[in-house]
Amino acid sequence: MTAIPPSAKAPGDVVLDFAQVCAGYGETPVLAGIDLAVRRGQVVTLLGGSGSGKTTLLRTATGQLRPLAGTARVFGQDLATASQTQLTAVRQRMGVLFQQGALFTDLDVFENVAFPLREHTRMGEAEIRETVLDKLHAVGLRGAAALRTSEISGGMARRVALARAVALNPELVLYDEPFAGLDPISMGVTAQLIRHLADHLGCASLLITHDVRESFAITDYAYLVGQGELKAQGTPAELEASADPYVHQFLHGEPDGPVAFHYPETPAFEAWLARETRRAPARKEGR
Numbered sequence: 001m002t003a004i005p006p007s008a009k010a011p012g013d014v015v016l017d018f019a020q021v022c023a024g025y026g027e028t029p030v031l032a033g034i035d036l037a038v039r040r041g042q043v044v045t046l047l048g049g050s051g052s053g054k055t056t057l058l059r060t061a062t063g064q065l066r067p068l069a070g071t072a073r074v075f076g077q078d079l080a081t082a083s084q085t086q087l088t089a090v091r092q093r094m095g096v097l098f099q100q101g102a103l104f105t106d107l108d109v110f111e112n113v114a115f116p117l118r119e120h121t122r123m124g125e126a127e128i129r130e131t132v133l134d135k136l137h138a139v140g141l142r143g144a145a146a147l148r149t150s151e152i153s154g155g156m157a158r159r160v161a162l163a164r165a166v167a168l169n170p171e172l173v174l175y176d177e178p179f180a181g182l183d184p185i186s187m188g189v190t191a192q193l194i195r196h197l198a199d200h201l202g203c204a205s206l207l208i209t210h211d212v213r214e215s216f217a218i219t220d221y222a223y224l225v226g227q228g229e230l231k232a233q234g235t236p237a238e239l240e241a242s243a244d245p246y247v248h249q250f251l252h253g254e255p256d257g258p259v260a261f262h263y264p265e266t267p268a269f270e271a272w273l274a275r276e277t278r279r280a281p282a283r284k285e286g287r
């Protein structure tokens with residue numbers, strides 16, 4: 001693991017703070033010993049291969065999954081011990097752009113962005129109109145306000161979802177694979193938009209992706225996870241200069257090296273295979 005001290009860049013207060021977090025499903029940890037911090041105004045990237053546990057960490061940050069061990073704090077609130085009311089209060093200060101960025105198909109673009117304002121504030125119509133148009137302007141889609149969701153492209157839909165995610169001026173925005181399925185220009189535009197929103201709103205941003213190029217163009221600090229642990233951390237320049245073979249292979253997309261391609265064959269898989277192998281002749285006889 002590359003030994004680089006955390007918080008190489010510290011522009012503001014810590015908004016999200018993981019200390020030795022172990023995250024996973026049921027009793028099974030996907031990632032263990034995760035130390036991670038995101039500060040106000042910072043764009044932090046969490047990199048990792050397919051299935052490395054990035055979404056699992058995001059679910060832990062939203063309180064959807066409780067940490068199996070360690071401490072996960074958002075706005076100083078310990079998520080492991082938070083009541084439902086406290087979790088709701090934390091989530092109201094947080095915007096999440098989900099991988100699918102699902103919009104409500106029965107609402108037009110304007111109403112999609114207005115939705116959280118109508119749900120969580122007492123704003124009047126004039127203030128809602130002004131806020132929604134301002135957020136749509138920030139993502140370059142003010143002129144698309146009246147369009148139905150069936151009339152916009154996939155890339156535009158992602159930007160509308162982004163405008164909706166920041167409608168309540170969140171202090172923390174979590175992005176789950178914001179570049180997935182976008183063409184190179186839309187990717188670049190989305191990346192600049194994430195940076196712009198972080199600078200403009202002063203929010204803390206955690207970007208979950210396996211796209212090194214796009215994320216490094218806008219990132220202050222990055223973490224690389226793999227093989228169930230934190231493999232490396234640092235500024236993009238520090239990671240690019242790393243001699244660690246795992247970091248080097250991941251950053252350069254090389255097919256050979258320590259980054260595993262195969263999903264591990266667990267004892268549960270071996271037991272399933274033994275059962276299937278025993279059943280196969282019986283199936284044949286039964287024919």
Ligand SMILES: Nc1ncnc2c1ncn2[C@@H]1O[C@H](COP(=O)(O)OP(=O)(O)OP(=O)(O)O)[C@@H](O)[C@H]1O
Nearest residue numbers: 025030048049050051052053054055056057177210
């Ligand atoms: N609901 C679930 N229950 C049990 N295991 C799960 C669940 N969701 C994901 N996993 C497992 O957790 C591991 C990490 O998955 P996760 O979705 O966090 O990875 P990821 O890094 O986000 O992957 P990708 O980049 O492919 O989206 C995988 O081995 C996956 O099989």
